[in-house]
Amino acid sequence: MQVKCTICSSCSNTYDPFLDLSLEIVRAESLSKALVRFTAVEALEGDNKYHCSNCQKKVRALKQFTIDKSPNILTIQFKRFSSTGNSGGKIDKKIEFGRTLDMKPYVSNPQVSCLYMMAVRIIEDLVDEVIDGTVRFGDDERLSISVQEAMPFLIHTLF
Numbered sequence: 001m002q003v004k005c006t007i008c009s010s011c012s013n014t015y016d017p018f019l020d021l022s023l024e025i026v027r028a029e030s031l032s033k034a035l036v037r038f039t040a041v042e043a044l045e046g047d048n049k050y051h052c053s054n055c056q057k058k059v060r061a062l063k064q065f066t067i068d069k070s071p072n073i074l075t076i077q078f079k080r081f082s083s084t085g086n087s088g089g090k091i092d093k094k095i096e097f098g099r100t101l102d103m104k105p106y107v108s109n110p111q112v113s114c115l116y117m118m119a120v121r122i123i124e125d126l127v128d129e130v131i132d133g134t135v136r137f138g139d140d141e142r143l144s145i146s147v148q149e150a151m152p153f154l155i156h157t158l159f
């Protein structure tokens with residue numbers, strides 16, 4: 001995570017090792033949009049101002065999460081529980097993703113190749129039913145995917 005002061009441009013970097021990413025899906029229809037939101041620049045302003053140690057005062061700053069080093073096996077979870085949701089907090093929606101995931105736009109060192117092959121694992125107690133080879137979430141048919149598509153949910157590295 002990087003926080004940049006908008007007055008003196010000094011940056012504060014913090015590195016948190018991670019094994020998995022938890023992505024908000026309330027306003028994202030696809031994995032790539034969820035990643036774009038996750039890595040979007042956020043302004044710290046108003047009551048949320050940042051104390052810059054260089055300026056010695058509270059300033060407007062820009063905060064951004066990027067991935068410094070992508071792990072060999074990247075696990076991504078979708079946050080399906082939302083305190084602001086209207087269906088008892090559980091988010092039922094379709095999230096699109098491809099068979100491969102290129103993490104290049106989301107890492108801070110884009111020279112590193114980080115193409116992942118997608119594999120899907122569905123945590124059983126989140127799946128409402130499996131009928132005729134189709135895994136279904138909730139009552140919405142659009143949330144169904146075939147078992148073959150659902151089988152793999154771990155994301156393996158290709159390179």
Ligand SMILES: [Zn+2]
Pocket residue numbers: 005006007008009010052053054055056059
């Ligand atoms: Zn500053």
